[in-house]
Structures are given as C-alpha cells and as structure tokens.
Amino acid sequence: MHHHVIPLKVYLTIFGSLLFLTIATVGVSYMPTVPIVHLIGALIIAAIKTTLIVMFFMHVRYNSHLIWSFASLGFFFVLLFMVFMMGDYISQYYSLTPATHAVPFDKF
C-alpha cells in the first residue's frame, strides 16, 4: 500500500485558512452593501472552504481522477438543480400566470 501521507504542516495551514475564512464570512455579512452581495460573498467563501476541506482533509488532491470526478459530481448536480429551480421562481414573476408570491430578481 502506498498512501500519500500528508505532512502535518499542510493540515495546520488549511485549518488556519479555514478559521480565517470563517471570520471573513462574518465580516462580509456586515458590509454595508446590497443583499445579493452578501449572499454571493457568503457562497463564494463557503465554496472556497469546501474546496480546501475536500482537497486536503479529504485527500482528493492526492487521489485519482475517478475520485476527483465523484467528488465534483454531487456539487455539479446541486448547481444544476439550483439553476433550474431558481430559474423557474425568478421567471415566475415575469410569467403571465404567476402562481406564487413572486418577487423581481433584484429584491433577492
């Protein structure tokens, strides 16, 4: 068995970055700006944190292409799911027969 043993320093660096990003995400939500920026900022930071965890804590960086693709598979489908769902709800407002309490996009 030949397994990549990741140096401790890497783990600690990643942990440090995660802590930093946690503070950053709190900071972003206090920034005086429009709501959508808060949301996007929070999601970007969460995505970075996720990438760090997946790559290093979950060893994907040192793994085969197969594991790479499976690690991305779920997130890719969540993205598709979100895009289609939000697409429906956002366009409901502009639809001729709105059925829910739709709001225009910029209110998000």
Next chain:
Amino acid sequence: MNTNITSVSQTHSGTEAAKMPEQHYLNAGYDLKSWLLTTDHKRIAVLYFILITFFFFVGGLFAALIRLELVTPKGDLLTADVYNRVFTAHGAVMIFLFLIPSIPATFGNFLIPLMIGARDLAFPRLNLLSWYVYALSSILFVTVVLLGGVDTGWTFYAPLSTSFANGYVVLTIVAAFFAGFSSIFTGINFIATIHKMRAPGMTWFRLPLYVWGHYATSLIIILGTPVVAIALILIAVERVFRIGIFDPALGGDPILFQHLFWFYSHPAVYIMVLPGMGVISEVIGCFSRKRVFGYKFIAFSSMAIALVGFLVWGHHMYVSGQSVYAGMVFSLITYVVAIPSAIKVFNWTATMYKGTIYLQTPMIYALSFIGLFIIGGITGVVLASMAADVHLHDTYFVVAHFHYVMVGSAVTAYLAAVHFWWPKITGRMYSEFFGKLAAIITFIGFNLTFLPQFVVGYLGMPRRYYDYSFAPEWQIWHAASTLGSTVLAVGFALPVFYLTYSLIYGEIAGQNPWGAKGLEWEEASSPPAKFNFDKMPIVNQEAYAYDTPARGQTHFRGVTSRESLSIPPTSAETSHI
C-alpha cells in the same frame, strides 16, 4: 478470426446431454440461515426476486380493482375514498416495491459480477443489508394497506398529503424512504463494482451494454433518490409538526414540492427503463447472432439519458403554476432526451438487420419491447409539448403513456430477462411453447388494455376518477381496457406456472443453452458456482463477438449458430492466453 479456444472445465457441447454442475450456488447450503444471512450476490438476487414477484402480483390485484370499477360509468363497486386508496396502493407498490428494484436488484445483482468477471459485488454485506431494508419497507407498505391505506396517489402532492389526506401518510413515507435507501445501497454497490472489479482485459468498451445501463442507472439512483427522500421527509415534517414548507396556508409553497418530487421522479422513470434497455441489447444481440450495432452509441446514450434526464422534470408541471419560461426550457430539453432513446431503438433494429434471427421466448419479449417503447416514447414527446399538455395533462392519455413505458417496456424487459437468464439462474429450461404463448398473450393483452386509454384520455377522461357518468359514451373504451387487462393478467400469470414447473421437471439447460456470448454464459456453469468462476477469466474480445463461436454451448431446441455448426465448440482445446 479467433481460433484459440480454451475450454472451461464443465463444458457440455454438441449432442452430449447437459448435466447439472456438481456444485453451484443453489446447493451450497439448504438451511434458512444459508439464505437469510448469505452475502452471495446470486442468492440475494433470488431473495429479491421472490419478494418482488410477490409484490408485482399484489400491485396487480389493486390494478384489477381499478379496472373493475371503471367498467361502468357510475362509481358502483368502490366508494370514492376506497378508490383513491386503491390506486394509491397500486402506484406505490408497483413503483417503489416492484419497478424500481425489479431489474437492478434481481438481475443486476445476479449478473453484474458474472458479466464483468468478479467473485461478488464490491460490498456483499451492504448488498444483504439493502435486501433487509427493502423487506422492512415492504412490511411497512403492507401494514399501511392492512390498516386502510393512503389516498394521496403515489405522487404525495402537497398540501393534499400534508394537510388534507386522512390515511397513513407518514407510515407510507417511512416505507418509501426505506425503499429509497435500499436502492441507494444497490446503486453504490454497482458503481464501485463496475469501476473496480472488472476482470483483467474487461475494458469499459468491452462491457456488455447491460452493464452500461446499470452504471447509468446507479448514477441516477445516487443523485436522485436522496432528493425524493428529503421531499418525503419534509412532507412528514409538515404533516406532523405543522411547519410550513409546502402548504400555502402555512406560508409554504406547493410548487416547491412538485419540483423536489419530480427532480427525482422523472429520472426515476429512467431507473426503471435503462436496465431494461440493457436487457434488450443482450437479447437482441444473442438472438440475432450479431454484434450489437453501434455499441458506443448505445453505451453513451445511456449516459446521456442519465445526465439530460435530470433536466426535464418540469414537464410534469406545465399547468402547476411553474413559470412558462421554465416550461419552455423544460419542454425543449424533453425533446432532446428523446434522442438518445431513439438512438437505441435504431441500433437495435439495425442489429437485427441481416442477422440470423431466432424467435425464442426472450426475443419475442424483446421485440414487443421495441414496439411498445416506440409508442410510449413518442406519446411522451407529444406530452412534452406545452400546448398539447394543457389538454392532456392528468388525463388517461398520460396514464397510457407511462404504462407503455413502464409496463410495455420496463416490465416486458423484465420478463425478457426472466426468460433469458432463467436457465442460468436455475439451471433448467422452461417450456418454450408456454413461454412463447405467454409472451404473445402479454403483448396482445397489453395493447388491448392501454391503447383505448390513449383514446379516452384524448377525449378528456381525467385520471384518478372513479366515476365518469358525466360522459357515459366513454364506457366502450373503458370496457375494452378492462377486457384487455384480463388478457394481460393471463399473460402475466402463465409464467408463474410453467417457470415453477420447470424448477423440478424442466430439462437441464447446460452451461450455454442459447449459444450466447458473455462471461456469464461462456465461463460460468448454470447455475454458477458459489464464487462464480472456477478460474477467474481474462478477457480479450469485444462484447457480442457473435462472429466467433460461443464457448460452453449446449445445443438446445434448435438454437445454434451457423458458425458453431461449422466449428465444433470445444474442438480446439488449447490453453492459450
């Protein structure tokens, strides 16, 4: 092309009478424990087969009640409430307990390790667990039915299911949840197995198309099933705790449920049909004695269906209040998803072209699959058009459409599989005469049942109505449908008798009665040994190489290939790599 033919230890060939192998998975232990605690994928497949067959007939019983009620325009046999409970039970049992596990859990389980040259699935204990979870789910379903059932329909639409239905909704949801878990376990198992356990030389493009179908199905299972699981949990949460998610009276959003539900349940229709398509590829190849035409196209079309099939769920929601723009996109993608399905149909017909066609029982089922799937698929495209669907939605046209794909195609493929691999699983042959008879009766009965439903649906008959006295002129169509369903019932019941009979009195099949290609036929005895192969196989040929003689061939009822007549199957017994 390939004259290096090594023999397998217990090959019977030519005119020699076939014998049962001395040791096989069926006689590896007779006590209950050796079955209920087995981790052998073949035994687990048999366990699944028994339960699934049982629930197929349970579901059929409910269908019979529905058809009987509809013979007359008035709601006279059942009350409205009981009718609701009956069609819900029919749908839920058929979908969750029969169709979704049908081919994967039985034939997938049995055949995938054999086809790829492995001793077992990657996670045998998980496999057994999945059977137990399925059994638990089925017990819960039965409990619900015995307690009086549910009346939400198999779709559990909210807020009906959360705020108005008065049956055992939560218990049904728990049951469906477990059924989902059992199929997730199976899916994970297949993915790991197909990726990691292939025999040396079994490259991806040498895999039987059946395995490709299961691979695509497994991906759909792990991507889709959890979403319906959470949707159902949310229904239970709203129903029990009155937390508003779907019910507008509580601030919820009913369309949201439909999104979550169909995000799984459209792909789920491919969970039902993709393995069936895999079966058809095997059967058509074998009984046309030809390489399956356009192998890569069929393989990739399965993957395309798995991917694109996730992006069309909105075609169930055109009139739900979903945005028309979303509807347009879903409609367009729905048209697109019909393409890979069509590719498969074209390739199967092209495979038969100039082939040496043997009309054995499995082949008859396969042929009816192709015909019925075309009708089912094309009516699906009709429904995919938004304008047409405003009229057709929730009518018997939809009912007919999905029965053409789910019964006409998926169940027919399942029966093709039963008849094709029966000799492999049991080591015995069934009566070819009764086999053909049942296949033909099924085909006729099926069309008699469901063709009239297209008509009556187009005329406006809504689904899930128990009384149509507002339009008594439709009775003729309903009566025809009920008549057809009686014929269909005969077609489905017949195999129970002659297959059971064959277990004891059937002729010994021998290793490869169809002269088929594939590791499960050429390298494993019938029934296979406990660990599948005596010697682990090495593969150096494409799948479906019917231009070279099949090994281990046992002549049976005229099924021989021209080639194998000219080249005696075991003449060149050289150990050769």
Next chain:
Amino acid sequence: MSLATPTVDTHATGHHHPEVRHQFDDLEQQHDSYSLGMWAFVVQEVMFFSGMIVCYFIFRYKYPEAFIAGSNHLNLPLSTFNTVVLLSSSLTMALAVHAAQLGHKMRLLQFLMATLILGSIFLGVKVYEYKDKYDHNLIPGYNFKWETESTTTEHGEATDEPESLNPALKMPPLAQQVEVFYGLYFILTGAHAIHMVIGAVIILIIMVLAWYDHFSPNYYVPIEMFGLYWHFVDIVWVFLFPLLYLVDRAAAGGH
C-alpha cells in the same frame, strides 16, 4: 467473448492478505473500492442536503425581509464559536487518519477522542440554542410567536402585512414568513445534528476497534472512510452557518 486462462485462483486465500475480503484480489483493489463507494455515498449525502438547501433559497427569495429578521435573531457569537469547534473537529479527524496511516495507536485514539469531544461540544451548544428558541416561543408549528416591533425599527419596511410585489397574490403575514424561516432553521440544523450524532456513535465504535488493534498502517480504511463522512458533515455546516446566521447582518444593524 473471452479466453479464460487459469490466472487467479477463485478460492485463493493463500497469497491473500488476511485483511483482504474474499471478493477482492488485493489490498489495493479493496481500498479503491471502499474509497469509491464512500465517495458515492457522499454524493448521495450532498444531494440529500441539496433538497433542503434548495427550499431555503426559494424561501429566501420569496421572503427576503423575513429571512433578515429571523436570521438576525439567531445567536451569532455562539454559532461562530460552534463553527470553530466543528472546524477543529475536522482537523483532529484528519490528524486521526494521519496517525492511523503511520500506525500510532495512542495518537489515533487521542485524536478520535478529541474529535468526539469537539463534536459533543457542538451538539451541546446546539441543544442550548434549541432550548433558547423554545424559551422565546420560536418553535414553528408549536409555540411560535413573533413580535414585529423588534425588527421593523431599522427600515420600517417590514410591516406585519408586507405588500406583495405581485398584485395578483397576497403575501402571508411577516410573522408567518419568519415562521417558515425558523422551520427551515430547525430542519437544516436538525438534519445536520442527526448526522453528527450518527458520526459520534461511529467514532465510539472505531475507538473500540482501534483499542483492540483492529487497524494497521496497511488497513485503516474504515477510519479513512469515516473521516470522509465527518468532513462532509463539516462542509454542510460551512454552508449552513452563513446561510442561516449571516443573512444581511448589516441590513438589520447587527444583533
């Protein structure tokens, strides 16, 4: 289709490593299979949570004011603390796998213990938060009461009957919208907490196995696979934290 040659003996156990199960040829294949199977399971988990997250986004889109109001009512310092706790438990878990790879039994046990303790702290804080919601009548569908005054002050736009931007339909009252937010809060954190509890039980089992020398540098797959699970649960929280606790803190002027 194939030419069989006697290469691998079916019943061979002789050259098999004792830790290799019968269906596999060698440790490598076994490890890769487990790893892929676990990742497939993680994919399944991702989709499971995605169903709830999608609900969250839809309602956040529909009820923006209610989400700001509800979110700002949650305990930010405590949840930030909890986030750090959970990230630390992910670190200790990674270090536990590291120790297992190197075959340090005591270190392995210590890190597993640390992970378990940190996970328990997280759950303890969660219980406290839930209790707090109960005391403040914020349990949706049970004792939910929402005083509108506390949130309308800053902007004055969140009134009890917000006007629907779509005149064809009436919006539900703000209190009910906030109730939906709290419903999602409990569902999401509840589902996450259940995963944590399951994780904690598995850690205990692994610790017992490790104590009895079940693992070696050759065979630590279960620990590694469990690590994937634990990190995944951590990732869920990485998303839940900003989505639930950090909705436009600026807009509401802080806690």
